[in-house]
Amino acid sequence: MAMRQRLLGASDSPDLDVALLLCHCLGKPRSYLYTWPEREVETAQAQQFLSLLDRRVAGEPIAHILGERDFWSLPLAVSPLTLIPRPDTECLVERALAMLTSRAKPQILDLGTGTGAIALALASERADALVLASDFSAEVVSLAEQNRMALGLTNVRLVCSNWFAAIPAQGFSLIVSNPPYIDAQDPHLSEGDVRFEPASALVAANDGMADLLSIIREAPAYLLSGGELLLEHGYQQGELVRQALIERGFVDVASQADYGGNERISWG
Numbered sequence: 001m002a003m004r005q006r007l008l009g010a011s012d013s014p015d016l017d018v019a020l021l022l023c024h025c026l027g028k029p030r031s032y033l034y035t036w037p038e039r040e041v042e043t044a045q046a047q048q049f050l051s052l053l054d055r056r057v058a059g060e061p062i063a064h065i066l067g068e069r070d071f072w073s074l075p076l077a078v079s080p081l082t083l084i085p086r087p088d089t090e091c092l093v094e095r096a097l098a099m100l101t102s103r104a105k106p107q108i109l110d111l112g113t114g115t116g117a118i119a120l121a122l123a124s125e126r127a128d129a130l131v132l133a134s135d136f137s138a139e140v141v142s143l144a145e146q147n148r149m150a151l152g153l154t155n156v157r158l159v160c161s162n163w164f165a166a167i168p169a170q171g172f173s174l175i176v177s178n179p180p181y182i183d184a185q186d187p188h189l190s191e192g193d194v195r196f197e198p199a200s201a202l203v204a205a206n207d208g209m210a211d212l213l214s215i216i217r218e219a220p221a222y223l224l225s226g227g228e229l230l231l232e233h234g235y236q237q238g239e240l241v242r243q244a245l246i247e248r249g250f251v252d253v254a255s256q257a258d259y260g261g262n263e264r265i266s267w268g
């Protein structure tokens with residue numbers, strides 16, 4: 001298909017991209033393509049499809065073009081103001097759920113929630129949990145609130161806060177965060193979808209460690225005794241994060257790899 005050829009330079013998954021854009025224009029789920037009887041589109045749909053394809057060829061992320069990305073089976077509205085939720089972050093959700101199995105009515109804090117992905121996934125799995133999710137941007141908080149309402153989750157509260165600045169010291173059972181952790185000089189920042197994502201969600205000072213370290217430093221004051229902190233980080237930051245957790249008095253410190261085999265989350 002010629003359209004597929006046009007996408008080869010811009011995308012690692014040209015077939016999937018064509019299918020997603022086409023279904024978006026047809027207003028149908030992806031499964032429809034397998035049974036699509038007439039294999040025809042109206043002129044307006046074809047024009048819309050071609051203009052979306054142009055945007056994708058220019059590098060714009062599929063999630064921005066569609067305004068949506070699935071995370072943990074939850075459809076989430078996304079915007080250029082937030083990180084696009086990544087499948088790798090589902091490892092953090094899995095780990096968090098495992099950490100919470102022995103806790104009834106856990107109080108959870110998600111710092112820098114963006115679309116709300118982690119907070120909403122945890123709240124959808126644990127109806128008994130109370131989740132507080134924060135972001136420093138009021139616009140991002142309202143996007144996460146829109147996602148919360150669309151999913152009908154009543155056990156999540158959103159708050160505008162620069163990390164811990166406006167968080168009540170109520171004592172959380174679990175604090176989770178996927179903070180920015182990429183060094184400003186990292187060549188990864190000039191490739192693919194990340195070029196269209198906000199630097200505030202990606203880049204941190206001190207070789208990408210600044211926000212991770214400040215969360216580790218402040219978290220104990222907000223945790224119940226025996227409470228846990230769980231962080232996503234870069235694949236080469238595991239050792240530094242474990243060391244910082246141990247220095248701050250955390251015990252049972254450990255890390256785990258993501259689906260790509262890179263050390264991606266640590267906790268204590």
Ligand code: GLN
Nearest residue numbers: 178179180181182201202
């Ligand atoms: N893992 C993301 C990436 O490599 C970055 C996410 C983050 O900075 N929190 O693009």
